[in-house]
Amino acid sequence: MDYSIESLSLDKLETDCVIVGIYTNQQLTPSASFIDNNTHQLISNLIERGDIKGKNSETLMINVVPDSSLARVLIVGLGDADKFSAKLYRKALSAAIKTIKATSCGSVTCTLAEVELKGLDFQWKTRQIIEVFNDAVYQYSQTKSIKPAVINLKKVQISASEAVKADAEIGLAQGIAIANAIDLTKLMADLPGNICTPTYLADEAVKIAEAFPNLSAEILEEADMEKLGMGSLLSVSRGSRQPAKLICLNYQGGAAQAKPIVLIGKGLTFDSGGISLKAGAGMDEMKYDMCGGATVIGVLQAAAQLALPLNIIGLVPSSENMPDGDANKPGDILTSMSGKTIEVLNTDAEGRLLLCDTLTYAEKYNPDVVIDLATLTGACLVALGRVASGLLGNDDELCDALIRASETACDSVWRLPLWEEYQEQLKSNFADLANVGGRDAGTVTAACFLSRFAEDFRWAHLDIAGTAWRTGSHKGATGRPVPLLMQYLLDRAHG
Ligand code: BES
Ligand code: MN
Ligand code: ZN
Numbered sequence: 001m002d003y004s005i006e007s008l009s010l011d012k013l014e015t016d017c018v019i020v021g022i023y024t025n026q027q028l029t030p031s032a033s034f035i036d037n038n039t040h041q042l043i044s045n046l047i048e049r050g051d052i053k054g055k056n057s058e059t060l061m062i063n064v065v066p067d068s069s070l071a072r073v074l075i076v077g078l079g080d081a082d083k084f085s086a087k088l089y090r091k092a093l094s095a096a097i098k099t100i101k102a103t104s105c106g107s108v109t110c111t112l113a114e115v116e117l118k119g120l121d122f123q124w125k126t127r128q129i130i131e132v133f134n135d136a137v138y139q140y141s142q143t144k145s146i147k148p149a150v151i152n153l154k155k156v157q158i159s160a161s162e163a164v165k166a167d168a169e170i171g172l173a174q175g176i177a178i179a180n181a182i183d184l185t186k187l188m189a190d191l192p193g194n195i196c197t198p199t200y201l202a203d204e205a206v207k208i209a210e211a212f213p214n215l216s217a218e219i220l221e222e223a224d225m226e227k228l229g230m231g232s233l234l235s236v237s238r239g240s241r242q243p244a245k246l247i248c249l250n251y252q253g254g255a256a257q258a259k260p261i262v263l264i265g266k267g268l269t270f271d272s273g274g275i276s277l278k279a280g281a282g283m284d285e286m287k288y289d290m291c292g293g294a295t296v297i298g299v300l301q302a303a304a305q306l307a308l309p310l311n312i313i314g315l316v317p318s319s320e321n322m323p324d325g326d327a328n329k330p331g332d333i334l335t336s337m338s339g340k341t342i343e344v345l346n347t348d349a350e351g352r353l354l355l356c357d358t359l360t361y362a363e364k365y366n367p368d369v370v371i372d373l374a375t376l377t378g379a380c381l382v383a384l385g386r387v388a389s390g391l392l393g394n395d396d397e398l399c400d401a402l403i404r405a406s407e408t409a410c411d412s413v414w415r416l417p418l419w420e421e422y423q424e425q426l427k428s429n430f431a432d433l434a435n436v437g438g439r440d441a442g443t444v445t446a447a448c449f450l451s452r453f454a455e456d457f458r459w460a461h462l463d464i465a466g467t468a469w470r471t472g473s474h475k476g477a478t479g480r481p482v483p484l485l486m487q488y489l490l491d492r493a494h495g
Contacts, residue, residue, distance in 0.1 A: 130175030239327025267293025267318030379442025393460030
């Protein structure tokens with residue numbers, strides 16, 4: 001998709017369709033008013049007739065505009081002006097692109113960045129148009145011999161007056177970089193486990209690093225991890241024919257001495273549960289158990305594309321979790337890189353076994369903060385559903401910054417407690433800790449486990465089990481939490 005900023009007045013535009021907004025109570029956005037005044041009150045007349053009320057996400061396509069140079073006008077309802085919000089803005093955009101997608105329009109001009117939204121600038125509003133539109137036109141076709149119907153739309157213009165053009169251009173660059181990162185994340189996640197293996201993920205990371213001079217990739221092989229004593233991580237890949245990889249991306253955009261932000265993403269390219277085998281129903285979705293890792297790779301690409309003035313390390317421990325004669329068995333005891341011993345009570349709690357050694361490895365970077373993202377627990381889905389990612393951490397300031405970023409990015413998180421009392425559940429009679437803490441508070445005890453390997457730095461954990469992909473007839477990766485992390489990084493870069 002070609003995205004650009006357009007400052008020409010609406011009557012001079014060359015476009016197949018202009019998108020304008022109306023609120024309930026017959027209120028028009030400035031561009032809707034302009035068109036209304038130049039078309040003998042066409043829009044007002046349609047409202048008068050009751051063809052559109054202005055409810056949020058309502059749409060009305062005017063396919064012919066008499067006595068006008070405009071080819072088409074799409075009116076989008078925004079809802080009540082006094083209740084308008086960031087989320088409703090995105091919802092209206094989503095309705096608009098859904099309508100456009102189904103038409104023959106090859107180009108479209110969106111005027112909706114002009115709407116009033118408290119606390120949100122033109123830059124943000126521009127960026128959201130690109131994020132929402134690009135999400136809607138994503139189509140997975142890699143492994144289909146019969147390709148999905150092509151979307152005619154090729155060009156999206158965002159109209160911005162000269163006064164806000166500079167802001168719009170920044171939003172455009174951010175929007176494109178974030179949308180590209182989301183595309184990349186979704187594609188890697190949607191690919192099946194027999195194509196997207198740990199080796200595939202590592203190759204992708206190397207390819208991306210080659211495109212930017214200040215982004216480099218290093219892949220730790222099993223022999224390297226052996227030397228580092230990563231007994232916990234390696235115990236998971238032992239049951240798989242695919243060799244594990246620890247993908248290390250290093251982006252140096254900040255001052256040489258500036259401490260890095262370390263992002264760690266769980267990269268299980270397929271999680272069968274291992275010897276504690278999962279039930280059959282829906283097991284295909286465990287190809288998505290690498291969404292955290294895909295997000296980290298996407299975010300590093302976007303950070304490099306935007307040349308953010310930060311140092312960022314991306315670590316993706318990647319493996320399969322399979323049943324095998326050499327796989328972990330319940331009762332096995334592992335020695336992690338930290339020296340702590342772990343009793344494997346359930347081989348399906350494998351994510352934390354990879355993450356704990358990666359957290360220990362992260363210490364070598366002397367991190368400013370460490371944020372891990374993982375499709376870690378089914379319990380998170382039970383607790384928060386598919387709306388919010390779970391957030392836990394050992395530092396209030398970091399958690400608050402992530403909550404603020406999630407609100408700005410409309411990529412929700414909800415914090416859960418990480419209190420000492422929960423650590424009780426991880427007690428083991430035979431090792432320093434057990435890898436599971438029973439049925440109760442599964443998301444909390446998983447984070448408690450990780451916290452034991454994150455004692456020496458500021459750390460936050462995002463459980464994205466409910467938010468990284470959609471299930472059912474719209475099954476597919478969402479690209480979350482790329483928007484949240486990008487907002488956090490943008491805030492860090494400019495704050
Ligand atoms: N990858 C799963 C978590 C998961 C399950 C994500 C369902 C999304 C949907 C993880 O490795 C896992 O299996 N966790 C176990 C932990 C349990 C054994 C303590 C779970 O959630 O059942
Ligand atoms: Mn598992
Ligand atoms: Zn898993």
